[in-house]
Amino acid sequence: MEIKSVNRSIIIDDMDKKIVHKTNSFYWDTAGNDFLKAIVLPFYGAFVSEEKHQLFGDVSGKKLLEVGCGNGQSLQYQAERNASELWAVDISERQIEKAAQHLNSLGVSAKLICSPMEEECGIPTDYFDYVYSIYAIGWTTDLEGTFCRISSYLKKDGVFIFSWSHPIHRCVTEDNGRFVFKKSYFDEDWYPVAVEGELLLADRKISTYVNALAKAGFVVEHMIEQTDDEIMQSRDNNSDMAKRAKMFPVTFVIKARKL
Numbered sequence: 001m002e003i004k005s006v007n008r009s010i011i012i013d014d015m016d017k018k019i020v021h022k023t024n025s026f027y028w029d030t031a032g033n034d035f036l037k038a039i040v041l042p043f044y045g046a047f048v049s050e051e052k053h054q055l056f057g058d059v060s061g062k063k064l065l066e067v068g069c070g071n072g073q074s075l076q077y078q079a080e081r082n083a084s085e086l087w088a089v090d091i092s093e094r095q096i097e098k099a100a101q102h103l104n105s106l107g108v109s110a111k112l113i114c115s116p117m118e119e120e121c122g123i124p125t126d127y128f129d130y131v132y133s134i135y136a137i138g139w140t141t142d143l144e145g146t147f148c149r150i151s152s153y154l155k156k157d158g159v160f161i162f163s164w165s166h167p168i169h170r171c172v173t174e175d176n177g178r179f180v181f182k183k184s185y186f187d188e189d190w191y192p193v194a195v196e197g198e199l200l201l202a203d204r205k206i207s208t209y210v211n212a213l214a215k216a217g218f219v220v221e222h223m224i225e226q227t228d229d230e231i232m233q234s235r236d237n238n239s240d241m242a243k244r245a246k247m248f249p250v251t252f253v254i255k256a257r258k259l
């Protein structure tokens with residue numbers, strides 16, 4: 001698919017949304033996690049963990065929904081913490097299948113729905129104590145609409161936690177041992193990424209996320225940008241990713257509450 005067929009704008013029309021969904025669901029149905037390794041709880045990203053930040057607190061007896069569940073390992077994490085009900089949505093039939101197989105093999109029950117997160121798909125409203133998403137929210141073609149939907153799924157005072165690639169990380173490249181800007185931080189256009197297959201991606205500013213949360217009726221309670229020192233020390237801290245994570249945020253995590 002050629003990028004010129006996608007309107008290079010942050011507001012994309014229905015036709016472009018279909019192209020993004022078709023391209024990205026094909027990727028997750030085929031290449032999946034062969035190249036992009038799964039990022040699952042307790043990790044929010046390569047260098048940030050729930051074990052350190054304790055954003056969820058005690059989820060026992062709580063109803064949880066995961067947006068973009070991938071292979072289901074984060075659902076397993078929540079089941080092990082005695083969540084009372086687990087639901088998840090993902091655009092990829094293959095990822096939903098993998099999640100179902102994984103959870104069945106562990107005897108964990110979860111309601112899994114194959115749908116784009118942007119669309120109405122039978123998820124109950126005013127129902128969940130937590131909605132969370134680990135490296136999936138950024139794939140939405142409609143950030144404000146998705147946050148409004150997520151808000152509708154939550155009970156009043158319900159918590160929404162998500163992690164995603166930090167937009168600064170997406171802007172910076174290494175050139176002869178120095179980090180340099182390869183694109184503008186303000187550029188939110190969709191573009192193709194070649195990772196053993198093609199994905200379509202848009203990098204949104206942090207303010208775009210914060211303003212979309214406010215519009216959907218959330219208050220931000222906590223935001224994480226820093227790399228966990230403990231993880232850095234326990235890993236190969238000369239890897240390309242570690243070099244980046246020492247200098248600037250590669251992941252951000254937001255915890256917000258529905259007012």
Ligand SMILES: C[S@@+](CC[C@H](N)C(=O)[O-])C[C@H]1O[C@@H](n2cnc3c(N)ncnc32)[C@H](O)[C@@H]1O
Nearest residue numbers: 028038039068070090091092116117134136139
């Ligand atoms: C990077 S994975 C995140 C899941 C898991 N944490 C992992 O790392 O494997 C992204 C997931 O989002 C799903 N996804 C992409 N676009 C989506 C959309 N518009 N609606 C729902 N799910 C989507 C993909 O199918 C994939 O399973």
